[in-house]
Amino acid sequence: MKKVLLIILALSIALSCAVGFAACNRNKDDESVITIRNLYFNDWNGEDDYTAMLEEMFDTKFKVSSYSWADWSTQVSSSWQSNSLPNVFQDDIDSYNFANTYLAYVEDGSVKALPDDLSPWPNVKKLVESVADIKHFKVDGKLYGIPVAKNINGNVAEFTPFTYVYRRDWAKELKEQGKLNIEVDDDYTWTEFTALLKAFYDNKCQSGNVYALADVEWGFPSIINFYKDAPHCFTYNSTKTEVVSNYATDNYVNGLKQAKAWVENGYYGYDQFRSNDGDANKVYYGGRIGVFYENLSLTNYTTLRKNIQETSTRRLSKEELDDKTAIMKVSGPDGKYALEGQEDWFSMTFFSSKISDEKMEKILSIMDYLLSEEGTLFGLYGVEGHDYEKVEITADSIQGDDEYSDYNYVWKDGVGIKLLSWTKSEGTNQYVNPYNGARYLRYMCTLGYDIIDKDPLTDTSAYPILKDWEDFMLAQQEAGNLRILKEPAEVKWLSTPTKADRAGGVLEAANKSVQDYLYNSGYTLDQYKNEVSKGTWETMLGEINRALGLK
Amino acid sequence: MNRKLIIDRNSPLNDFGGRVKKSRYLLLMIIPAIIYYIVFCYVPMYGILIAFKKYLPNSGIIGSPWAGGDGLGNFKYIFESDGFWQVLRNTILIGLGKIIISFVAALLVALLINEIRLRFFKKTVQTIVTFPHFLSWVLVGGLVANIFSQAGIINNTIAALGGERIQFLADDGVFISLIFGSDVWKEAGWSSIIYLATMAGISPELYEAADIDGATRLQKIKNITLPAIKPTAILLLILSVGGILSAGFDQIFNMYNTQVYDVADILDTYIYRTTFRERVNAGIGASVGLFKSVVSFILVIFVDRIAKLSGERGII
C-alpha cells in the first residue's frame, strides 16, 4: 500500500510537471478585438448601435464584460494570477493595498507602461496630469495606468461627499413645538448641532428604536472627523518630525472621548459595526434615525431619496422629500467644517502587457476621443440630428425662469442641447437609459462627474442639493475654514514591505480597538492607546519613517 | 530469500497480459475516470510548486523565482507570522467545536425523534428538520444576516424587552456561536438520519423486554439505544476528525466580515482572502494550502488506523 502510494505520487509529479509545461498559458492576443473588463457597469454587455458606430470609427471590435459587484476583487485577481488579463481592465485602489498591487503588476510585467509622450492624446494627457498624486506612481519614470478620475475639470473638490443627511422635518416640528431653540437652516455650529441631537434624543428616541445620530457601517465614529488630523492610520507629527499613528494622537483621542460620551448618553444610538451592508441605510429609510452619516455620492443620495419615497405611505411632495433628506453643514468645536478627504480618483485603468504598441495606441485614441468634446457629446446624448440637436441660447434664456422651454441642457456659453429621441419613463419622470456604449466606455477614463450636470440620466431633483453643499464646502475651503483630512501622498502611496503586508490588518485592528473603547466599559484608554501604537505599529512606523528619511 | 528469482505463480507480473484481458471490460469502464482524474486533478497538481515560489503571474509557475532563494521562503513567512497561527487555532477550534456540537445535536435530535410514536408527526418533523441541508450557504447566509442584523427581528425583540442590542455578526464570541448555531440549524436534522437508521435496526424485543422489567424511558435509552448506536457514533466521530482542518469554507465565507476575522478566519478563507482580496503573493496562500493538505492527509491515515484498530472498517 505504501509502495503504491509512493509510485502514485512519483507518477503524479512526473505527469503534472510534464503536462504543466504544456499547460502554461501562452495565449496569443487577437489584434482585431479589444477585450475590456470594467468595474463600472452592470447590465450592459457592449452590444448596441452606438458601440457599433465606435467600432466602425476606429476599425476594431469591442468584447466587453463587467466584473460582478460581489466578487470583482476575486475576478480581477484570478485573471491576473492566471496570466489571462483582458486587454483593458480596471482595479480599485486604496492606499492599503494599491501600492502593493500596483507594484506587483509592474514588477512582474503584467501591465504595459503608457507611452512616455502622451501629447498625441491631449485629453488623456490632461486627465493624467489633473491627478495631483500621479508622480508617486511612476516607476523608473514610467506610468503604468490611467487614473479613473471622477472629474477632470477641477470643479469638484478633492473629496468624496461623506456628510450628514438629516430629518429637517423633525427639526422644524420640534422648533414649532418650542422644543428646539436654534434656527433650522442646515448650517449648524457645534453647539447648535449638539442642541439638535439633544432635542431629537429627548423627543424622538424614547421608544428605544429611534436614534438621534448614526453612521453608515464603517466602524469609525464620524464625529471624530472634527477632531482628528488624518483620515486613517498615519499622520505626520510636526513636533516630533516623524510619521505617527493617527489613532494615538491627542486630537484623535479627544474625538473618541466625545464619541464615547455620546454613546453613553444615548445620542449615538446606532452601533457602528459593519454588521450588514446597508443596514443603517434601511433604518434611516424606516424613519428611525435623525442624523445619518453617509457617503452621499450622487448615486447614493439618489438611492436614498428614492427609497425614502418608496417606503413612505403616500406620494411625498418635493418639499417633503427634501425635508426628509436635507443635507447638513456642521462646523466642529473649533469652528471649522470637516470633510473626510479622499482623492479625486480611486481606480486605475490598466493595459495588459500582452497587447501590441499599436493596439495600445488605438485604445488611447478611443479614450482620447471619448474625452473630447465630440466624444463626450456622443456618449452623453448620442448622434447629432437624431438624438439631439444644438440650439443657440442667449444669456437671457439661461437666466430665465422657463429653463427648459427651448433646450434641455446648457452645453456651454451660447450652446444649448435639445433632446430629440430621448424618452422619459412614466412613473419616475426620469429619462430612460438608451444604453449607449460610448457612455460606458468613457468610464475607462472618468466616472462622469465632469458632465454630471449635463447628463440626462442625472436625477434633477437630487443634484442641486448636493451641488449646493459642494459649493458651500468649496467656499469654506477657500476661506480656510475647512478641515480636509488627507494623508500626505508620500505616506499614502509609500510602499514598504511591512506597510504593503500589514497596513490593511492594522486598519482593521484599529477599527476593533475603537469599537472596544466605545462600547466596552472594561476597556481602558491606556489599553486602547497601547493597541493602536505598539507592536506591529512600531515596526511599521519605523519602516515608514526610515523610508521617508525621517528617522 | 530472493523471491524474485523464484517463479511465483502469484506474482503480479505473472501472466499480466492474461489478467488485463480478463478485466478488459472493467478497464474500459474505468478509463473515463482515469482520464478525468488525470486531466482535472493531476495536471493542475504542478501548481503545488507555487508554494515554493515567489509567484509572478507573467513569468508563469515554472519561471517564477524560488521563494526566499531556497524555496522555503513562504513557509518561513507563514510560520513566523502571527496571523497564520491564529488562523490555524481558529480552524482547529471551529472544526473541533463543530464536530462535537453537531455530534451531540444530531444524537439528541435522533433520540427525540425516535421516541415519537405518532407516525405522521414523526415523518413531518423529519421532513422539516432535514430540509435545510439542501440549501446553499449563500442563501442561509442571507437568511441569517437578515434575522440577526442590527435591525433584525432578534435585536428588535431584545430592544423591546429592554435589553441591549447584540452585535451578532460583529462580536467575536457571539459570532462563533452563530457559526455553530447556523451549522446545527442546517445540518443537525440531516446528520440525525444515520443514528435514526441505526436505531430502527434495534430489535423491538429488547424494548419490550425492558418494558416488562418496568424500565423507564431514560433507562431504556441508556441501556438499549445508546449502546446500540455506539459503534456507528464512534466511527463517524473518528472519521470526522480527518476533516478538522476543513472547518467549512462555504459557511464562513458567506457569513463573516472584517470585524470577526480574529476568531472566524479559517485556513481556507485565509488562503482565499490573502490571495484574492489582499493580493498578498499567491505563494503564501499556496504554502498554507499545502500545509493543510499534508496535515489532513496524515490525520486521515492516522484516524483510519485507529478506526481499523478499534475493529471497524477503515476508510482507505
Added chain:
Amino acid sequence: MRKFENISYMPLRPKGSTFDKRVGTMDWVIFAILFLYALIIIYPFYNALLISISPERIYLNTPFLLYPKEITMDNYATVFSSTMLWSGVKITLILLFLGTAYQLFFTVITGYALSRNKWVGKNFVMNMILVTMFFGGGLIPYFFLIKNLGLYNTLWVMIIPGAIDTYNMLLMRNYFASLPPDLEESAKIDGANDIQIFFKVYLPMSLPMLATIGLFFAVGNWNSWYNGMLFVETQSLKPLQLVLREMITTSASSVETLGQKATYSEGLTMASVFFSIVPMMCFYPFLQKFFVKGLVVGAIKG
C-alpha cells in the same frame, strides 16, 4: 364517546402491538421540544416570505413583523419580470438536467468498476483517486487548464469539470459492493461480460440508489455558483445562485458608482431567495426517502 379526564393518560394502541403504550408527560415534553425545533427551522423561511410579500415601508417600520399586515406581490412581479433571474433559472435548469445526467453516468460506471474485485490496477486507480481528495494544485493552474481546454466563459465550465464527484462515487461503490456477488457469477456463467452484467443485472437493481445519487447531484447543481463566479463573464451565462448572490451582497450597499449599480430592497432579495427555495420545498417531501436512503447506505455500510 369516552371523555378523558386527563389527556396525558389517553391510551394509544398501535396496531399489532399488545403492549400498553401510554402517552405520558415525557411524550408531551418531547413533542413540545420537537415542535419548537421545527418552528425554529421554519421561521427563517416564514420570515423571508413575510418580508417578500410586505411593502418595504411596512417591513421597515414594524419591529416585529409576525403576520402580513398588508400584502403586495410587487416584489414577485419584479422577480418574475427580471430577465437576469430568468436567465439564471434557464442556465441552472440546463445544469440540472444535462449536468446531472452527465455526472450520474460517469460517477456510476466508475463506482461500479471500483466495486468489482480483482482487476488489474484496481488498487492503483483507487489510491490515485483517494490522493486527489487531499491534494490539489490550487486555483491558478486550474484556471490555466480551464482556459486551455477552451471552457472559459462557456456553459460547459459548469458541467464538464464536475464529471465525477469522489464522495458520491465512493457511496455508489459501497452500494454495488453490498449487492450479492452471486448475481455476477451466475451472469458470468451465462457468458455475459462485465459491461453487460452492469447494464443488465446491477443497474436495474440499483435504480433507487441511482435516484438518490442523482438527487444529490441535482441539488448540487441547483446550488452551484463557484465555477460560475470564477469562469463566467457573460451575464446571461450566470447560474441562478450566482445571480442571487450578487443580489444579496449588493442590496443597498454604500458604494460609489454612477447610477449603474442596481440596488435591491430587502423585500426583493427575499423574494428571489424564496423563489429559488420553492421548487426544492415542493419536491423535497416526496423525494426525502431517496435522500435518506443514500445517506444511510453510504454511511453505515461504507
